[in-house]
Amino acid sequence: MSGRLVVIGTGPGKPAQTTPEARAAIAAASDFFGYGPYLDRLELNDGQTRHASDNREELARAKAALTMAAQGRHVAVVSGGDAGVFAMAAAVCEAIEHGPEDWRALDLEIVPGLTAMLAVAARVGAPLGHDFCAISLSDNLKPWELIETRLAAVAGAGFVIALYNPISRARPWQLGRAFELLSGILPASTPVVFGRAAGRPDERMAIVPLNEARGEMADMATCVIIGSPETRLIERPGKSPLVYAPRSATGAAR
Amino acid sequence: MSGRLVVIGTGPGKPAQTTPEARAAIAAASDFFGYGPYLDRLELNDGQTRHASDNREELARAKAALTMAAQGRHVAVVSGGDAGVFAMAAAVCEAIEHGPEDWRALDLEIVPGLTAMLAVAARVGAPLGHDFCAISLSDNLKPWELIETRLAAVAGAGFVIALYNPISRARPWQLGRAFELLSGILPASTPVVFGRAAGRPDERMAIVPLNEARGEMADMATCVIIGSPETRLIERPGKSPLVYAPRSATGAAR
Incomplete structure (x- = not known):
């Protein structure tokens, strides 16, 4: 052959x-x-x-x-x-x-x-600069309960979370539910990055605190990155802010 | 300026x-x-x-x-x-x-x-084919206890784990300790990939079951990928085996 x-x-x-x-x-x-x-x-x-x-x-x-x-x-x-x-x-x-x-x-x-999370991360700073995980939010091939278990496990342990397949016409509520669950674990100010079509002409990057993050802010072409309690946001004059995960971690913010 | x-x-x-x-x-x-x-x-x-x-x-x-x-x-x-x-x-x-x-x-x-884990994964199949995380095993900038907490959290929740900075002259025992800890959580047969210098002339890929994984199998140029309980190994005649994470997950193997 x-x-x-x-x-x-x-x-x-x-x-x-x-x-x-x-x-x-x-x-x-x-x-x-x-x-x-x-x-x-x-x-x-x-x-x-x-x-x-x-x-x-x-x-x-x-x-x-x-x-x-x-x-x-x-x-x-x-x-x-x-x-x-x-x-x-x-x-x-x-x-x-x-x-x-x-x-x-x-x-x-x-x-x-x-992969998308790397391209998105590069556009906003270094949100994946320390321990992180990637989770598909699609419950087509795994039970939604397992996704909730995984989100809780990694948020509680201080990982940055990159969400793939955050939303689709057939899965409209899952991302909102994920933000709700994470809001019970992470600080309200935790930076959330909505990275759409990174590097393409229709690119759109948005950074909001977790308590303002909504499912409708994403579409199928979006990779969502949710910070850890140690993630930092740097304001810059006349430029979009930088988001990064410090290289050092204490775990103390948990 | x-x-x-x-x-x-x-x-x-x-x-x-x-x-x-x-x-x-x-x-x-x-x-x-x-x-x-x-x-x-x-x-x-x-x-x-x-x-x-x-x-x-x-x-x-x-x-x-x-x-x-x-x-x-x-x-x-x-x-x-x-x-x-x-x-x-x-x-x-x-x-x-x-x-x-x-x-x-x-x-x-x-x-x-x-990034290294993507290049290593491509050489052995699709071990990062489903939910996974990346952890730096260096305890230079975070306490070792936090690393153990994170390893236990993600292994218990069914994530594939990619380890960066697995070993160095100054950090000789940490990887062996990580395997020991994970052996208490994951099946003994869980595939572990030692991916060294992927795509370079001195590339070396090895796949061993978790109960045979040893710290000495890695060096500074190695990215280690540890499967989840659902990770599969496919033997092939005359070729190296394929390792992959199925696209579907039940969480039942936990």
Whole structure:
């Protein structure tokens, strides 16, 4: 079997933040699987074929890509951000584990990319400068109770929290509920960053204290970063403030 | 004041993983501050000046860079990986907060980069495919007890854990102690990834079950990823196994 599968993270959407490695992997592949809007960002040539699918078809998409790779094609599965963070690399691994034996023999490469929280953090200072975690707020594939347990555990232990998939049409109330829960644990003044489309023309960054944070401030393209009790905000004359997590931590603010 | 400061993450060390944005920021700056080995990776021209310093001089280095930027120079502070993850962006923000007022007026830009855990994860599958956290194991700037509290909180709540700064000559026992603590919470078979120098010529990846993980398996260039109870390992004929966190989570394995 000479087929191969490469899972590519293209970064947050600013072309200069796509690595040369990802760019080369895109140039080399023949068939592209991914969510339509991510595929639309690629500049493909006539010999390269798009197989776009809906956002929520991850496992089916992974299987289709593996099937085509097993037929000898050079297949790329494309994610925005990093392929390994709440994205297609896990779906491909899951499909391999439960799929036909020969998928395990396929040549598989994963090309990492800049994930959204890093791009957002860079736009506002260094909110991920100390211990932090990343949580998907989607309860499509895990119970909401587990998400609440995790939020409480990390907020109580002083982690900065980056929320992926904060809101969608089908999940309108979860982010508001998360802020409510966190307000019972963290100071009202804890900085919350709403980082939308970092580095893209439609970028929008907002920083509000936790007691003013509302679910409606985010959309599907937003990564939300919630500070720890030790997170600092620096006002600057004529510039947007800086938010950062100090390199030292006492845990005393808990 | 016409000076400017740019804090640049150059990625894990594989040249093709440095973003074009970071490359352009390097080309544009006149003076470079950073840990010697990171500066050594840059290809500077005759008009560009290196100001190398030791690994543990972060705040002093940030102040020196800000002082020079305030004098009108175009200064770059360089980190390996991402500048915002256990790196120089937080030190620069800290220096600005506590420094002279005019540092707040400086033109400051932070250029994100691929952080080590993403590059390591891509080499072994998708171990960060679901909720995860990043913890610095260094107790230079926080009490060891706080690190133990955090490890227990996230392991108990089912997060995958990426450990930065796992070991050094001055901190020889902490990683072994962390494995011991986690062994009381997580299954003995939990996959542990030792990802050293991902993408560089001296790369070394190892995957062992938690009950076989030892501190000596890591060095300063290693990022350690410890699975959750739901993390899966896929054996492959003639290839290294894949490790991944399933996209769905029940929390039941806790």
